[in-house]
Amino acid sequence: xxxxxxxxxxEVIGASKIFNEGSDNQVDALLDVNLTIAPGEFVSLxxxxxxxxxxxxxxxxxxxxxxxxxxxxNGKTSAQARLDQDYGMAFQQAGLFDWRTVSKNxxxxxxxxxxxxxxxxxxxxEMLELVKLQDFGNMYPWQLSGGMxxxxxxxxxxxxxxxxxxxxxxxxxxxxxxxEYMQGELLRICAETSTTVVFVTHSIPEAVYxxxxxVVMSPRPGRILEIIPVNLGSKRSELTRAxxxxxxxxxxxxxxxxGTHADHVASTAIRGAEER
Amino acid sequence: MKFVxxxxxxxxxxxxxxxxLVGIWExxxxxxxxxxxxxxxxxxxxxxxxxxxxxxxxxxxxxxxxEVRGSDKEIWQVVLSGAWFSxxxxxxxxxxxxxxxxxxxxxxxxxxxxxxxxxxxxxxSQTVPxxxxxxxxxxxxxxxxxxxxxxxxxLSASILGTFLAFFPVAVGTLRGLTSSPLAAVELMxxxxxxxxxxxxxxxxxxxxPFMVPxxxxxxxxxxxxxxxxEISTGLKGGIGRLIIEYAREATGDPAKVFTAVxxxxxxxxxxxxxxxxxxxxxxxxxPRETST
Numbered sequence: 001x002x003x004x005x006x007x008x009x010x011e012v013i014g015a016s017k018i019f020n021e022g023s024d025n026q027v028d029a030l031l032d033v034n035l036t037i038a039p040g041e042f043v044s045l046x047x048x049x050x051x052x053x054x055x056x057x058x059x060x061x062x063x064x065x066x067x068x069x070x071x072x073x074n075g076k077t078s079a080q081a082r083l084d085q086d087y088g089m090a091f092q093q094a095g096l097f098d099w100r101t102v103s104k105n106x107x108x109x110x111x112x113x114x115x116x117x118x119x120x121x122x123x124x125x126e127m128l129e130l131v132k133l134q135d136f137g138n139m140y141p142w143q144l145s146g147g148m149x150x151x152x153x154x155x156x157x158x159x160x161x162x163x164x165x166x167x168x169x170x171x172x173x174x175x176x177x178x179x180e181y182m183q184g185e186l187l188r189i190c191a192e193t194s195t196t197v198v199f200v201t202h203s204i205p206e207a208v209y210x211x212x213x214x215v216v217m218s219p220r221p222g223r224i225l226e227i228i229p230v231n232l233g234s235k236r237s238e239l240t241r242a243x244x245x246x247x248x249x250x251x252x253x254x255x256x257x258x259g260t261h262a263d264h265v266a267s268t269a270i271r272g273a274e275e276r
Numbered sequence: 277m278k279f280v281x282x283x284x285x286x287x288x289x290x291x292x293x294x295x296x297l298v299g300i301w302e303x304x305x306x307x308x309x310x311x312x313x314x315x316x317x318x319x320x321x322x323x324x325x326x327x328x329x330x331x332x333x334x335x336x337x338x339x340x341x342x343e344v345r346g347s348d349k350e351i352w353q354v355v356l357s358g359a360w361f362s363x364x365x366x367x368x369x370x371x372x373x374x375x376x377x378x379x380x381x382x383x384x385x386x387x388x389x390x391x392x393x394x395x396x397x398x399x400x401s402q403t404v405p406x407x408x409x410x411x412x413x414x415x416x417x418x419x420x421x422x423x424x425x426x427x428x429x430x431l432s433a434s435i436l437g438t439f440l441a442f443f444p445v446a447v448g449t450l451r452g453l454t455s456s457p458l459a460a461v462e463l464m465x466x467x468x469x470x471x472x473x474x475x476x477x478x479x480x481x482x483x484x485p486f487m488v489p490x491x492x493x494x495x496x497x498x499x500x501x502x503x504x505x506e507i508s509t510g511l512k513g514g515i516g517r518l519i520i521e522y523a524r525e526a527t528g529d530p531a532k533v534f535t536a537v538x539x540x541x542x543x544x545x546x547x548x549x550x551x552x553x554x555x556x557x558x559x560x561x562x563p564r565e566t567s568t
Contacts, residue, residue: 058462063462063465063466082465082468083468084468085468088466089462089466091463092459093457093459095457095459095460095463097460097477097481097482098562099481099562101561108467108477109467111477112467112469112473140562140563166466
């Protein structure tokens with residue numbers, strides 16, 4: 001094996017994040033998080049609201065600086081990886097620019113990289129084909145449905161062919177049917193482009209269906225409670241959703257989450273009793 | 277197609293409002309008291325006689341008669357050339373005001389310290405009465421000498437237009453520039469986009485809906501500034517000057533001053549029409565929540 005293959009896609013070592021440190025409204029968002037993600041892996045971050053999963057994603061993206069710890073992406077510092085556009089990002093709101101056509105939206109990261117017009121148009125066409133929106137390039141985002149907009153956002157995130165895709169509840173605003181369709185599409189796209197994905201979600205079935213590993217996080221301060229491997233093979237289909245292994249994984253994720261939940265309830269109950 | 281329909285609709289509504297206004301004017305003239313309505317010694321209703329409220333038809337027929345007895349120029353020519361003169365000054369004022377306003381907004385959006393320091397002064401600047409400022413600008417301008425550049429008198433009037441135009445543009449643009457959704461800003465920084473790239477590819481396009489009403493205010497501000505400056509500095513040739521001159525003849529020729537007032541109104545409409553056109557053009561491909 002070459003040395004390159006041993007470089008992990010994402011490496012988080014002892015990362016903590018404290019907001020407003022030292023002030024009255026100090027928030028300990030993340031505490032001593034360690035996580036290594038191999039190239040080509042699909043990893044979901046799941047946990048209750050405020051567990052710091054979005055914060056962790058933003059640390060990897062270098063949109064936030066860790067208070068402590070080291071984060072590397074593709075063997076570089078996360079800052080360098082951001083400068084090199086080594087990752088693409090997609091949010092819950094598709095966040096497309098209303099004033100640009102679908103094609104121009106996809107071309108945005110390429111423009112910022114200084115690609116010429118011809119090269120950009122060719123890549124945009126390629127990406128539209130990847131997300132099956134060939135006929136919509138000249139339309140405006142607000143003329144598309146929510147699911148289509150989200151597919152455009154994925155196309156935009158992958159336009160520069162980054163090795164890593166960071167997604168923050170990208171399907172959270174979609175209806176259940178569209179959501180399941182999009183999950184299938186995302187797996188197909190990632191397999192075709194062999195992209196590594198870090199995926200933040202609230203949904204247990206979504207995390208299990210998509211991931212190689214599910215990272216379960218605790219409420220504030222956010223810590224990794226458990227990392228649950230999902231052994232459902234690399235080829236997943238609608239049949240996967242009915243498989244025994246699928247439900248077993250859902251149960252173990254749920255138990256891992258509920259473990260924290262029970263503790264949380266117990267501790268608040270005790271605190272409540274003390275106050276009384 | 278949508279573009280054309282929108283313009284047609286707006287024109288129709290404009291004409292409808294005009295007809296209504298004329299109707300109200302003539303109706304009041306018919307039923308209103310000739311010498312005004314008095315209540316406890318204070319006049320609460322305006323006089324409806326021909327001196328105070330000439331018929332709309334009289335005002336418009338006045339356009340076809342000479343400015344003064346024996347003059348070979350009909351009044352519409354005089355008003356039109358006055359409006360054209362003031363329009364050019366207003367355009368210069370509006371252009372300078374927009375440039376200064378947008379420039380300040382960019383600076384304030386970029387540096388929080390500039391915003392904190394500058395904004396109170398900008399607000400304060402608008403409380404200075406224009407009438408007090410006009411002679412000052414004229415005398416400063418007169419003293420200014422840059423090489424062979426000689427400050428023309430009309431430029432002082434334009435500068436006063438600028439003074440009223442820049443403020444709404446600065447405030448509206450600043451609001452627009454800082455209104456980009458957080459996710460969009462994060463997206464741009466995830467691409468390691470520079471501040472400048474973010475400004476031109478995200479912040480300015482996202483600011484357009486905020487800038488258009490600001491520009492409309494700025495355009496009418498420029499007209500008000502120029503007209504007031506013409507009056508208070510005694511600059512000849514513009515519509516402001518005509519209003520003052522014709523108002524002096526109000527007892528003998530009451531319809532005359534209205535011809536100049538309408539000229540000023542048309543001037544303001546032309547200016548805001550320019551902005552509206554700009555708005556329709558820039559927003560042609562965007563979703564619209566309201567039809568106006």
